[in-house]
Amino acid sequence: MKSSKSIKWVLLSPLLVALLGCGKRLPLTYESPLAGKVRVCRVAVLPFTNETTYPLGGTLLYRIFLGEMVATGRFRVVNEGDVRRLMLRQRLMPGETPGKEFYRALVENLGVEALITGRVVEMEEVRKGRGVEPRVAFWLEVRDARSGKVVWSTYSRRRGGDYRKVMHFGVVNTVTALVKKMCDEVLKNWEKEGLGGCEEW
Amino acid sequence: MFVGTRVLKAAGAVLLFFILSGAVWAGRMALMPLADLSRGSNGVNLSLTRVLFHELEKRGFNMIPENKVLSFMVRHRVRWTGYLDSFDVLAMNREIGADLVLLGTVTQWGGPGNSVGIVLSLVKAQESRLVWSKTSAYSVQDVRHLLGLGDARSVNDLVPRVVDDLLATLPNGVRRFASAVPLCETEGAFIAPRYARGGEEVTCSVRLRCMGEDPTSVYLKFSGDGTIPMERVGAKYVARWKAPMEDGRYPVSLLLEWDHGSGRKREFFLSSYWVDNRPPRFTLELKKGVTMGDKVVFRHHIVMVPRFQDPEPLSQWSIQILDKKGSAVVDEHGEGNLPRVLVWRGQDGHGVSLNDGDFTICMKVWDRAGNVAFASKEVLLRRTPPQVAIEALREGKKVEVRVKGGKEDIPLAYWRLVVRDRKGELLKEMEGKKLPARLEIPANGDREVVCTVEARDLLGNRVRIVNRTLKVITMREKERKEKKGSWVEEF
Numbered sequence: 001m002k003s004s005k006s007i008k009w010v011l012l013s014p015l016l017v018a019l020l021g022c023g024k025r026l027p028l029t030y031e032s033p034l035a036g037k038v039r040v041c042r043v044a045v046l047p048f049t050n051e052t053t054y055p056l057g058g059t060l061l062y063r064i065f066l067g068e069m070v071a072t073g074r075f076r077v078v079n080e081g082d083v084r085r086l087m088l089r090q091r092l093m094p095g096e097t098p099g100k101e102f103y104r105a106l107v108e109n110l111g112v113e114a115l116i117t118g119r120v121v122e123m124e125e126v127r128k129g130r131g132v133e134p135r136v137a138f139w140l141e142v143r144d145a146r147s148g149k150v151v152w153s154t155y156s157r158r159r160g161g162d163y164r165k166v167m168h169f170g171v172v173n174t175v176t177a178l179v180k181k182m183c184d185e186v187l188k189n190w191e192k193e194g195l196g197g198c199e200e201w
Numbered sequence: 202m203f204v205g206t207r208v209l210k211a212a213g214a215v216l217l218f219f220i221l222s223g224a225v226w227a228g229r230m231a232l233m234p235l236a237d238l239s240r241g242s243n244g245v246n247l248s249l250t251r252v253l254f255h256e257l258e259k260r261g262f263n264m265i266p267e268n269k270v271l272s273f274m275v276r277h278r279v280r281w282t283g284y285l286d287s288f289d290v291l292a293m294n295r296e297i298g299a300d301l302v303l304l305g306t307v308t309q310w311g312g313p314g315n316s317v318g319i320v321l322s323l324v325k326a327q328e329s330r331l332v333w334s335k336t337s338a339y340s341v342q343d344v345r346h347l348l349g350l351g352d353a354r355s356v357n358d359l360v361p362r363v364v365d366d367l368l369a370t371l372p373n374g375v376r377r378f379a380s381a382v383p384l385c386e387t388e389g390a391f392i393a394p395r396y397a398r399g400g401e402e403v404t405c406s407v408r409l410r411c412m413g414e415d416p417t418s419v420y421l422k423f424s425g426d427g428t429i430p431m432e433r434v435g436a437k438y439v440a441r442w443k444a445p446m447e448d449g450r451y452p453v454s455l456l457l458e459w460d461h462g463s464g465r466k467r468e469f470f471l472s473s474y475w476v477d478n479r480p481p482r483f484t485l486e487l488k489k490g491v492t493m494g495d496k497v498v499f500r501h502h503i504v505m506v507p508r509f510q511d512p513e514p515l516s517q518w519s520i521q522i523l524d525k526k527g528s529a530v531v532d533e534h535g536e537g538n539l540p541r542v543l544v545w546r547g548q549d550g551h552g553v554s555l556n557d558g559d560f561t562i563c564m565k566v567w568d569r570a571g572n573v574a575f576a577s578k579e580v581l582l583r584r585t586p587p588q589v590a591i592e593a594l595r596e597g598k599k600v601e602v603r604v605k606g607g608k609e610d611i612p613l614a615y616w617r618l619v620v621r622d623r624k625g626e627l628l629k630e631m632e633g634k635k636l637p638a639r640l641e642i643p644a645n646g647d648r649e650v651v652c653t654v655e656a657r658d659l660l661g662n663r664v665r666i667v668n669r670t671l672k673v674i675t676m677r678e679k680e681r682k683e684k685k686g687s688w689v690e691e692f
Contacts, residue, residue, distance in 0.1 A: 056241075063322075064320055066331075067321075070332070081287070082286045085288075101472065109469045125313050127313065131342035132340075173314055174340045176336060179308075
């Protein structure tokens with residue numbers, strides 16, 4: 001009798017583990033009715049805002065996200081320097097909501113179709129054993145450069161341990177590597193959902 | 202022999218194509234100093250930049266020497282590393298011959314996780330286009346081996362691993378084309394006034410930053426096809442024109458031309474200006490006072506709330522409170538928007554309380570184009586409590602207590618009379634809203650009554666006469682007193 005019960009548990013436990021592992025699918029992307037109607041090929045990425053105490057967390061995410069966008073080859077990304085120069089000329093401070101004038105200047109001078117804004121809501125390194133576990137969460141918003149309306153937005157939140165495969169293998173130990181992985185996931189998610197990219201049009 | 206001729210012909214054709222198209226293969230790379238976020242927003246990591254430089258040289262990249270890059274940065278006042286604008290990238294191409302510009306940021310260096318993280322981006326200088334990017338990061342936790350052999354002990358041990366990872370896919374070599382249109386961009390642009398009235402003169406001044414040839418003609422281009430030439434004044438280009446009469450937003454672009462008719466021109470959007478001929482529409486609402494006809498009466502303070510039909514930003518405002526003679530007792534001015542609510546406590550500009558009087562509040566506002574709007578309201582300041590007089594008259598077997606008073610312009614809200622005998626026994630009480638009033642009590646032979654009167658007007662001004670002893674007089678005695686002119690009002 002006892003042995004049959006333990007056999008049952010042995011059979012059920014993988015199913016249980018699989019069910020427990022079915023949490024929320026990340027990243028989460030919310031599409032507006034404009035998604036699919038607005039071409040998102042040439043994009044400008046505005047400096048991200050940092051809502052955490054991690055020093056220069058916004059810049060860290062910004063540089064990595066920009067790089068990963070370029071690496072996909074799906075987008076034509078405007079230089080950070082050009083975006084910052086335009087912001088300076090239009091007197092737009094980082095984190096400030098752009099007005100109609102700024103959108104117009106973006107379209108006319110940089111020829112962009114979309115604008116990406118972002119904010120880091122969680123970025124920290126938590127001590128765990130002999131090392132640290134990075135934790136990051138951010139929001140990204142893709143806006144139509146002509147109207148400023150949100151086309152889609154994405155939220156992602158991850159910990160270094162989320163990528164564990166077996167034992168310590170797969171665990172991400174640095175904020176940079178975690179952000180890179182998250183950006184890759186977000187960009188793959190957009191591709192999977194058919195959002196943006198130059199080849200689609 | 203025949204095959205050899207064909208190969209030679211093909212090679213010649215390829216060579217001819219490259220000569221005609223002006224394209225050559227080149228791959229000189231400029232490495233910008235790495236920005237270091239671990240050292241703050243202005244942080245630079247020159248030691249890691251040098252490590253990367255030598256690694257790139259080792260891998261066969263044709264590198265531009267560090268001193269040339271640094272002197273370029275000084276010349277062009279490049280204060281930030283980690284990014285460059287298109288103008289500087291193109292300037293690097295033309296001035297120091299960079300075909301590729303490698304930009305990098307150290308995202309992590311040390312810290313609690315003992316880690317190194319670097320992002321590199323490669324810009325194709327001729328087109329100022331981002332063509333490649335890679336991120337790599339390692340922590341000492343990532344480099345653990347069996348039995349601890351070859352483990353990373355510090356961040357310096359991680360650098361070769363990160364650099365190897367980054368440079369594994371870095372492309373070398375780009376195609377180079379000759380550019381036809383010189384490069385220019387606006388260093389500063391100024392349109393004044395940004396909000397104008399129809400027909401008002403608008404000025405635009407632009408400072409250009411050009412590489413090589415300056416444009417031969419500079420124009421301002423308006424929506425539609427209208428253009429006006431800009432005149433060179435020192436280092437700036439200036440144009441003046443009259444604003445159109447119609448309200449609206451007018452975008453302005455800059456058009457640069459090299460040798461008219463050559464087709465060499467550049468155009469970019471500058472900014473917009475607005476024409477506004479309509480003064481702001483607003484009314485002045487008063488609160489906390491009592492409305493009587495078309496005037497508002499108050500005792501303590503009055504709240505002024507400006508209500509705008511189409512709210513728009515204001516450039517300035519003023520409030521004047523004038524007395525009956527027309528002299529200003531309060532004169533306040535301000536820049537920008539009006540406060541949402543203004544309170545006047547019946548004081549002059551120095552904070553001294555004013556006496557009762559009739560005043561006019563005049564409010565003026567100017568919008569950003571200078572259109573003026575005006576609103577005024579008349580208010581009455583009344584602080585004096587109502588006046589009340591009481592007398593007791595004997596008529597036969599009755600005593601009549603008469604109460605007179607109140608104000609002409611401010612009605613009473615309430616009054617109350619309590620009559621007691623000399624011993625304090627309550628004889629009668631009465632209350633009402635209008636004066637004069639009479640209260641009859643039976644005569645008990647006493648020559649005196651004790652009265653308490655309280656009266657309050659609509660504004661809350663209150664008078665209270667407590668336990669006033671009144672002599673009970675007959676009508677004849679009263680008439681005699683009045684003839685002598687000795688009747689005195691009781692307060």
